Amino acid sequence: MLGVHGLNKVYTGRGEPVEAIADLSFEISAGELVCVVGPSGAGKTTLLRCLAGLLPATAGDVRLAGQAVSDPPTGMAVVFQEYGRSLFPWLTVAQNVELPLREKGLPKARRKELVRETLEAVGLGDATASYPWQLSGGMQQRVAIARAAAYEPQVLLMDEPFAAVDAQTRFDLEDLVRSLWSRLGVTVVFVTHDIDEAIYLGERVLVLSGRPTVLLEDVRVGLGDDRSQLETRATPEFTRLRTHVYELVQAAKRGARSVTDAHLTH
Numbered sequence: 001m002l003g004v005h006g007l008n009k010v011y012t013g014r015g016e017p018v019e020a021i022a023d024l025s026f027e028i029s030a031g032e033l034v035c036v037v038g039p040s041g042a043g044k045t046t047l048l049r050c051l052a053g054l055l056p057a058t059a060g061d062v063r064l065a066g067q068a069v070s071d072p073p074t075g076m077a078v079v080f081q082e083y084g085r086s087l088f089p090w091l092t093v094a095q096n097v098e099l100p101l102r103e104k105g106l107p108k109a110r111r112k113e114l115v116r117e118t119l120e121a122v123g124l125g126d127a128t129a130s131y132p133w134q135l136s137g138g139m140q141q142r143v144a145i146a147r148a149a150a151y152e153p154q155v156l157l158m159d160e161p162f163a164a165v166d167a168q169t170r171f172d173l174e175d176l177v178r179s180l181w182s183r184l185g186v187t188v189v190f191v192t193h194d195i196d197e198a199i200y201l202g203e204r205v206l207v208l209s210g211r212p213t214v215l216l217e218d219v220r221v222g223l224g225d226d227r228s229q230l231e232t233r234a235t236p237e238f239t240r241l242r243t244h245v246y247e248l249v250q251a252a253k254r255g256a257r258s259v260t261d262a263h264l265t266h
């Protein structure tokens with residue numbers, strides 16, 4: 001569904017060029033939920049913007065269902081961290097969710113149906129007529145997720161979407177993402193700083209090196225489909241994965257560029 005081949009990204013502009021991504025290659029199959037972690041400044045957001053067609057690659061390419069991504073493709077939706085800036089304050093919750101569906105050219109009846117269904121799915125069936133500024137941060141992020149899901153994308157990209165909400169809300173939103181993902185069968189790429197979040201959510205975790213970025217390890221998460229915040233996080237397999245990914249990220253901070261460099265003890 002999503003292929004990244006020899007991706008390199010150098011920012012040029014005033015001052016010295018900055019090589020954010022050295023060389024990244026990986027494939028994500030249709031319907032997978034893949035998380036991306038790495039040290040701060042590793043190039044996670046840069047990668048996501050390249051995947052979304054918001055930034056041109058310097059070399060290599062990104063392909064969505066075999067088609068090279070140059071502009072933002074219609075089959076993708078993105079949820080950013082700053083929900084406050086991504087929703088239009090002068091539109092109601094329902095109108096915010098409906099707007100991209102209008103741009104997609106869907107007929108009115110189908111738009112109304114999708115708006116109702118997705119707002120109910122994210123637990124905001126009663127807030128359709130509210131304005132974003134009348135809602136809490138967590139509720140606003142639910143609206144942004146509903147808007148992305150209603151669009152019925154092939155691929156949903158999420159860039160640290162829960163970084164600005166409190167821990168309790170974050171757990172609820174993580175479960176919401178997993179339930180939407182399994183219901184809709186959408187392919188999800190989820191960037192996060194939080195190692196536990198990456199393991200709880202993902203079927204795979206891509207661990208990036210420090211800048212300029214290479215892939216340190218593509219970690220398979222064998223935690224099954226049914227996950228629960230209390231039970232899954234208490235399993236020995238969760239603890240093992242968390243120790244392993246934590247060590248990799250620490251090694252990345254020290255400059256490791258491969259698993260061999262990382263000198264793992266677990």
Ligand SMILES: Nc1ncnc2c1ncn2[C@@H]1O[C@H](COP(=O)(O)OP(=O)(O)OP(=O)(O)O)[C@@H](O)[C@H]1O
Nearest residue numbers: 011018020038039040041042043044045046047211
């Ligand atoms: N527009 C830009 N021009 C120049 N350099 C940039 C630009 N955007 C990002 N960078 C640099 O590219 C590198 C990667 O940035 P990026 O935001 O992708 O990292 P990140 O892993 O998402 O970081 P964080 O985890 O802190 O959000 C950083 O060194 C950053 O300073």
